[in-house]
Amino acid sequence: MATSCAQTLALQSNSSKQNRFMEKLMAKIFCFYDEQSLIDVTFKVSNPTAVVPAHRLILAAASPYFENLFNDEQGNNPDIEINDIDSDIFERLITFCYNGEALITVNNVVAMLKAAIILQLDDAINSCVDYLITHINEFTLQAAYTLERETQCERLKQKLIEYEIKNFMEISRRVEFLSFDVEKLQRILESDNLNITREEDAYDAIKRWFNYDVPARQESLPLLMSCLRLTQFDADFLWTHIQPLPGCELLAHQAISWIREPAARTKINMRFTESRDTCEKTFLVVRQSEMNHNLLQYNKAEDKWQEYASLEIDYTDYETSLKDDNLIFIGGCKSGVTTYIVRSWNIRNKTWQNLPPMKQERRGHLVVELDGKIYAIGGLAGDNVLSSVERYTPSVGWESVSRLIVGRFCGCAVTLNGKVYILGGSNNNGNLKLVECYNPDSNTWTSCADMTECRFFPNVRAHKGHIYVSDKFSANRSQSVERYDPQRNSWSKICCLDAEWARITGLPLDNKLWFFGPPKSDDISSVSVYDEDNDRWVKKCSIPNVNRYTCVVPVALLSLK
The missing domain is CATH 3.30.710.10 (Potassium Channel Kv1.1; Chain A)
Structure with a gap:
């Protein structure tokens, strides 16, 4: 039955x-x-x-x-x-x-x-x-x-491994990453879906892990290096970075032979010879022309800009944050009144959603995302300079955290090594060169070394363990760009930008630092990329027909339709 x-x-x-x-x-x-x-x-x-x-x-x-x-x-x-x-x-x-x-x-x-x-x-x-x-x-x-x-x-x-593969760039900079066992790290590095911009990102992560405990990890280093797509490096990189590592000489020689001697490839035993299925990155620019707002997408292959979408926005002076494929517009001014408004625009399906408003109305504030939380820092409420700070998580909404040591508006914020850094801006005493660092674990702000100059509304980006800063507004023939080393708590100057490239905003793409300049007399905005080896700036395709742009965000190109 x-x-x-x-x-x-x-x-x-x-x-x-x-x-x-x-x-x-x-x-x-x-x-x-x-x-x-x-x-x-x-x-x-x-x-x-x-x-x-x-x-x-x-x-x-x-x-x-x-x-x-x-x-x-x-x-x-x-x-x-x-x-x-x-x-x-x-x-x-x-x-x-x-x-x-x-x-x-x-x-x-x-x-x-x-x-x-x-x-x-x-x-x-x-x-x-x-x-x-x-x-x-x-x-x-x-x-x-x-x-x-x-x-x-x-x-x-x-x-957890799937999460680490998807969020590898963030995970590899956390303290927990340094305690990963070899088996776990090997499974992550072998993945074709490892979310990195370039293969050098995976190499840098292995080196950080290895340097944390060299004697105990020396034997495992060749195994992990063999998980890299070594044939994606050029011969010079292999010779100077891979070959000197203990136990990695043969790996380097095999990869160099693979690159230089195609006819001999059938005799060379390489674990991985194809590139990963990584998402290529691009830029989206929020562009304002009179009262119209739209998004431009950068086509890296053709070095040109093309329209991605038109945005319906009836207010200005907002700040933005990119989170989980959503471009979040925070605060700003509507009809001359400072707002609490927070709205989210989904990049994939191009739809709007209202999010919980901030506790404090803000304009000229600083916005940054860290560990899935969005921070709104300082700014102005009417004519009052704010030192208050609040952060947003989907489950909690907006909650207050520790206040700034010095209130400010029109500064800039950036994250590095699990902390938030704020730089420059202005308050009732004038423009500032003050730098503060927020530790979310202890919910405290501490003062860092001052910048060499006061900077109003600076552009700031973290890149390769350093913080770069320059002004958006400069009347000088050339303006300075300086770099902060958090290990030494010190600033140093690098190659200046020409005056026509003042008002810049920098973002990492292809493991390089890109800068976007303001509209010039012909309504064209300059774009350049920093050549770190030669300490110089290389011009790229400009952003056309711009009266103003409010933000530049890196996104995954292959997912955009």
């Missing part, structure tokens, strides 16, 4: 009639559970004491743990004690056995995952892990690593 029934179900599994039958069946089962009807087992759970009724058949079908329990002699008892799971968590997971859903929160996800592992509820485990990954900023990555070590959950381990 059982075989016949199973065959019938299989034949009907795709029919609407069968679907309707299963829906009615499950609805009745839910009814029995809600009404505690036909209950045949009761669990007595401690911490705190509670009684949880259920149906053996449903639980046994949902979990091997319950199936084995009920087939055991002790499992025949109508009352069963559970001592190693919190009563509230246990009841939530029993409910999960009936409807496949459970209320998971940042506060209970650890207990839920551990209990789901004990009860062998694979679907609940998956739900907990998926929740953790999507809420990693609130839960914290460090806590996720700790949980993975405690539970040895394979699903969590795999999902």
Whole structure:
């Protein structure tokens, strides 16, 4: 009979009639559970004491743990004690056995995952892990690593690796990265989907990891270097950077031979010879022309700009942040009034969404994103200079954090090594050369070395472990660009920019520093890229027909339609 029934179900599994039958069946089962009807087992759970009724058949079908329990002699008892799971968590997971859903929160996800592992509820485990990954900023990555070590959950381990591959540039700069074991780092580096701009990014990450404990990691270095797409480097890079590393001489020689001797490639044993499937990066510029706002996209292959979208915006002086494919417009002025407004525009589907407003109206403020949180710093409310700081997360909304040491407006903010740096700006005492650093772990601001000059509305970017700064507004024939070294807490000047390239904003692309200048008399905006080896600026295609642009953001080119 059982075989016949199973065959019938299989034949009907795709029919609407069968679907309707299963829906009615499950609805009745839910009814029995809600009404505690036909209950045949009761669990007595401690911490705190509670009684949880259920149906053996449903639980046994949902979990091997319950199936084995009920087939055991002790499992025949109508009352069963559970001592190693919190009563509230246990009841939530029993409910999960009936409807496949459970209320998971940042506060209970650890207990839920551990209990789901004990009860062998694979679907609940998956739900907990998926929740953790999507809420990693609130839960914290460090806590996720700790949980993975405690539970040895394979699903969590795999999902963390996927997250690390997707967010490799950020992860590789965190302290936790330095403690990755060789096996984990190897799995990440081998991935064709490793989210890096250039192969040098992966090389730099390996070197940071290796230098953290050279004696213990020297033996593993050749294995990790072999995970790089070595044939994507030029011969000079291989000769000067790979060949001198202990144990990597052969790797370098093989890759150089591969590049220089195509006919010999069949005799060369290389692990990876093709490039990764990395997303190429490009720029989007928010451009204003009178009251029209639109986005221009940079076509790197053709070195030209093309329109990507038109934006409906009826206010000005907003600040922007790019987060999860959304361009977020924060604060600004509407009809001469400073606003709290926060709106999000999705780059992929080109739609608007209203987000929770800030606690404080702001214009001339500083905006920066760190670890999934957006910070709105200082600015003006009417004529009042602000020192207040607030940050936004989707789960919490806007919340206040520690105030600036010195209030300011029209400065600039940047993130480096897990901290926020703010530079320059102005207040009631005039333009500033003051620099402050915010540590989110301690929620404190500290003063850093002053810039060499006061800078109003400077353009600032972090690049290769340093901070670069120049002015947007300069009347001089040439203006200075200076670079901050956080290790030495010191500033040094680099090659000046011509006056026609004043008012610049720098962004990293192709592991280089790009600068975007202002409109000149012919309404054309200059673009240049910094040649670090020769300390000079190289002109690129200009941005056309610009009265003003408000931001430049790097995005993944291959995902744009």
